[in-house]
Amino acid sequence: MKKTGAEIMWECVVREGVEVVFGYPGGANMPIYDAMLSYPIHHVLVRHEQGGAHMADGYARASGKVGMAMGTSGPGATNLVTGIATAMMDSVPVVFVTGQVAAHLIGGDAFQEVDVTGITLPITKHNYLVTRADQIAEVVREAFYIARSGRPGPVLIDICKNAQVEQCEFVYPETVKLPGYQPVAHAQKDMLDHAVKLIEKAQRPIILCGHGVLASKAEEILMNFAVKTQTPVASTLLGLGAFPASHDLSLGMMGMHGEVHTNLAIQNSDLILAFGMRFDDRVTGTLKTYAPRAKKIHIEIDPSEVHKNVAVDVPLVGDLKTVLTDLVPLVDEYDHDEWLKEIRDWKAEADARSIMNWPNDDKLYVPHLIADIWKATGGNAIMTTDVGQHQMWTAQYYALDKPNRWLTSGGAGTMGFGLPSAIGAWFAHKDQEIWAIAGDGGFQMTAAELTTAVQENANVKVAIMNNSFLGMVRQWQEFFFEKRYSAVNMLSPDFVKLAEAHGVPARRVTKREEIDEAIAWARSIKGPTVIEFRVEQEDAVYPMVPAGAALDQMLQRPLKESGN
Amino acid sequence: MLYTFIALVENKPGVLNRVASLFRRRNFNIESLAVGRTEKPDISRMTVVVDCPNGDYDAHKIEANLYKLVNVIDVQDVTHQPSVTRDLALIKVMVGPEKRAEVNSLAEIFRARIVDVAADSVIVEITGTEDKIEGMIELLRPTGIIEMVRTGQVSMTRGVNDGVRRVQQGAVGNRYENEYEDMAEMAP
Numbered sequence: 001m002k003k004t005g006a007e008i009m010w011e012c013v014v015r016e017g018v019e020v021v022f023g024y025p026g027g028a029n030m031p032i033y034d035a036m037l038s039y040p041i042h043h044v045l046v047r048h049e050q051g052g053a054h055m056a057d058g059y060a061r062a063s064g065k066v067g068m069a070m071g072t073s074g075p076g077a078t079n080l081v082t083g084i085a086t087a088m089m090d091s092v093p094v095v096f097v098t099g100q101v102a103a104h105l106i107g108g109d110a111f112q113e114v115d116v117t118g119i120t121l122p123i124t125k126h127n128y129l130v131t132r133a134d135q136i137a138e139v140v141r142e143a144f145y146i147a148r149s150g151r152p153g154p155v156l157i158d159i160c161k162n163a164q165v166e167q168c169e170f171v172y173p174e175t176v177k178l179p180g181y182q183p184v185a186h187a188q189k190d191m192l193d194h195a196v197k198l199i200e201k202a203q204r205p206i207i208l209c210g211h212g213v214l215a216s217k218a219e220e221i222l223m224n225f226a227v228k229t230q231t232p233v234a235s236t237l238l239g240l241g242a243f244p245a246s247h248d249l250s251l252g253m254m255g256m257h258g259e260v261h262t263n264l265a266i267q268n269s270d271l272i273l274a275f276g277m278r279f280d281d282r283v284t285g286t287l288k289t290y291a292p293r294a295k296k297i298h299i300e301i302d303p304s305e306v307h308k309n310v311a312v313d314v315p316l317v318g319d320l321k322t323v324l325t326d327l328v329p330l331v332d333e334y335d336h337d338e339w340l341k342e343i344r345d346w347k348a349e350a351d352a353r354s355i356m357n358w359p360n361d362d363k364l365y366v367p368h369l370i371a372d373i374w375k376a377t378g379g380n381a382i383m384t385t386d387v388g389q390h391q392m393w394t395a396q397y398y399a400l401d402k403p404n405r406w407l408t409s410g411g412a413g414t415m416g417f418g419l420p421s422a423i424g425a426w427f428a429h430k431d432q433e434i435w436a437i438a439g440d441g442g443f444q445m446t447a448a449e450l451t452t453a454v455q456e457n458a459n460v461k462v463a464i465m466n467n468s469f470l471g472m473v474r475q476w477q478e479f480f481f482e483k484r485y486s487a488v489n490m491l492s493p494d495f496v497k498l499a500e501a502h503g504v505p506a507r508r509v510t511k512r513e514e515i516d517e518a519i520a521w522a523r524s525i526k527g528p529t530v531i532e533f534r535v536e537q538e539d540a541v542y543p544m545v546p547a548g549a550a551l552d553q554m555l556q557r558p559l560k561e562s563g564n
Numbered sequence: 565m566l567y568t569f570i571a572l573v574e575n576k577p578g579v580l581n582r583v584a585s586l587f588r589r590r591n592f593n594i595e596s597l598a599v600g601r602t603e604k605p606d607i608s609r610m611t612v613v614v615d616c617p618n619g620d621y622d623a624h625k626i627e628a629n630l631y632k633l634v635n636v637i638d639v640q641d642v643t644h645q646p647s648v649t650r651d652l653a654l655i656k657v658m659v660g661p662e663k664r665a666e667v668n669s670l671a672e673i674f675r676a677r678i679v680d681v682a683a684d685s686v687i688v689e690i691t692g693t694e695d696k697i698e699g700m701i702e703l704l705r706p707t708g709i710i711e712m713v714r715t716g717q718v719s720m721t722r723g724v725n726d727g728v729r730r731v732q733q734g735a736v737g738n739r740y741e742n743e744y745e746d747m748a749e750m751a752p
Binding site: 117118121122125126129146178179180181302303304306307308311 | 573574577578581582585589621624625628629631632633634635636637731
């Protein structure tokens with residue numbers, strides 16, 4: 001049966017289970033958009049391709065499926081770049097399809113021609129330039145397979161306009177042939193034995209749980225391992241939710257803005273079990289003094305992450321869930337009561353400084369606000385964020401018990417991620433409550449997507465933490481540049497009017513006693529809402545490990561002068 | 565120290581660019597890179613010589629990163645393996661009829677060949693290891709080298725032994741051969 005290249009693309013995309021695509025049409029992808037009308041695809045017209053990329057990313061993170069975004073050639077494709085890099089850094093499976101000028105025009109600087117495969121080469125797991133219709137079936141099949149398998153990541157397909165229009169025989173490829181791509185599942189047996197020996201000897205072990213736990217869907221086996229060996233679990237920013245925050249063995253977040261007792265536990269441990277995490281500089285502090293007495297076992301699917309930042313004693317390369325399933329029967333039951341008590345004592349000491357114990361001083365602090373949203377939503381909402389102070393506070397105070405509800409740009413640190421990723425997540429879970437926690441800076445980067453939310457009636461609750469500053473940069477300037485504020489004072493539009501102009505009901509909150517009612521109001525509305533919170537302008541995120549300092553050299557929140 | 569890797573890659577457009585781009589992105593310095601076909605039409609073979617200031621630590625990094633490229637099928641490190649290594653150079657030397665015999669006898673000593681003779685110049689073709697070619701260049705330099713081109717190093721292990729594979733496609737994950745206990749000291 002002969003079909004056009006565009007039809008073949010949709011035939012394959014539909015077979016991959018895609019139901020929703022976020023995109024923007026243009027000259028070079030019009031045949032794809034025309035063919036789309038005949039297929040069961042819901043297309044979301046975004047307002048900027050970056051928003052579309054983040055929506056597909058948010059959809060993928062929330063659903064565990066592959067997301068899909070599209071753009072036309074030239075600027076359409078370059079606008080996707082930030083979103084592609086965001087997905088790459090956080091290993092999120094998204095397939096991007098861009099239109100390209102006709103094959104015979106390539107290299108001639110044709111209208112809206114940009115070397116998209118060249119630009120995206122270092123920020124995709126793999127990419128393709130398709131010049132003929134008969135390549136499309138195989139390429140789409142491979143792209144989805146590569147995006148979701150192994151260490152997931154974004155794959156881009158750049159399809160020349162002629163290839164979209166030309167006809168050829170459509171045969172769906174039942175298998176993929178990729179001799180150079182064979183993700184590993186099981187770790188080596190002798191390495192497992194070495195790991196078991198280290199676990200047996202450990203008195204002060206700690207698990208570092210990363211995004212890989214979620215990517216591998218290994219939450220349950222992680223719980224088995226942690227409980228069986230009585231090993232406490234610290235989490236990276238992206239690993240939050242993989243291990244329930246309310247569990248006795250949970251230590252919460254580690255790293256630059258991690259909990260004091262968690263970082264102390266890492267530094268004082270004698271065995272680190274790194275599960276699907278990559279020892280990013282934001283979680284290690286300076287490597288010279290990182291966990292100096294700890295042996296290290298690293299379970300990781302990507303061999304290039306092993307020994308990259310931290311040399312480990314036992315690398316277990318494989319799929320985390322598979323490796324842990326192999327490992328759990330080999331280890332004995334242990335108890336580490338003394339070690340756990342030591343950590344609890346550190347926690348008690350640090351908690352005395354917690355802002356949660358502050359008496360009401362009429363100011364609006366983001367930590368209080370996040371805790372209030374947590375209470376109102378029962379800790380069950382899907383939370384998305386931009387990047388900066390509000391992101392760290394949300395990570396600290398929205399304690400998650402369930403996986404895939406925490407959508408934040410970790411590796412790339414992309415501002416403007418919050419609103420579009422929330423819209424994407426809504427398409428994955430229309431029955432769930434979704435909150436986008438945004439900063440005043442980040443929100444303005446992708447605020448145009450409010451209209452997209454209205455057009456789709458996406459039920460997302462936006463909470464803007466407006467401190468009239470680029471807060472995190474301001475905090476660094478306060479701490480490390482002697483309070484010389486440079487380019488951080490930010491004038492914002494009237495967010496309430498802005499939202500209302502988009503057709504979104506909005507409110508402003510300036511006092512603590514107004515919080516609960518505003519949250520209840522937002523939750524009572526079906527459809528997008530915006531609440532602007534005028535928060536304390538110069539609060540800082542604590543604890544903080546200054547860049548380049550040792551992990552246990554944390555700046556802690558000063559004790560409140562008037563309070564206790 | 566210079567390490568030599570052999571990579572088998574799919575013979576597809578853009579693969580050389582992917583490899584070169586990877587080395588640039590990960591901040592590795594390529595000394596030499598030679599690509600050519602193999603006995604299988606769908607597979608190309610690269611010999612890459614890379615500076616590895618941190619020794620095996622860098623070598624592991626390079627191998628593991630090469631495997632992240634979907635088109636890379638196999639990577640071996642042949643640095644410490646008995647192997648045959650060749651580089652080919654064409655050297656055009658400024659030489660008139662009166663000194664041609666001198667260049668000719670020099671070429672004979674190096675088992676090089678004169679492959680072109682013009683009124684005022686000859687082209688010398690030499691094949692061999694890097695050292696041998698460097699030696700000949702040094703001796704020809706006083707005569708006057710007009711231009712020179714080299715292919716870059718190609719390598720093949722002797723006998724049936726392969727090079728070292730720290731990382732393996734699909735089968736084994738990652739290790740330094742029996743050295744895992746020393747790893748903690750190897751970080752840069």
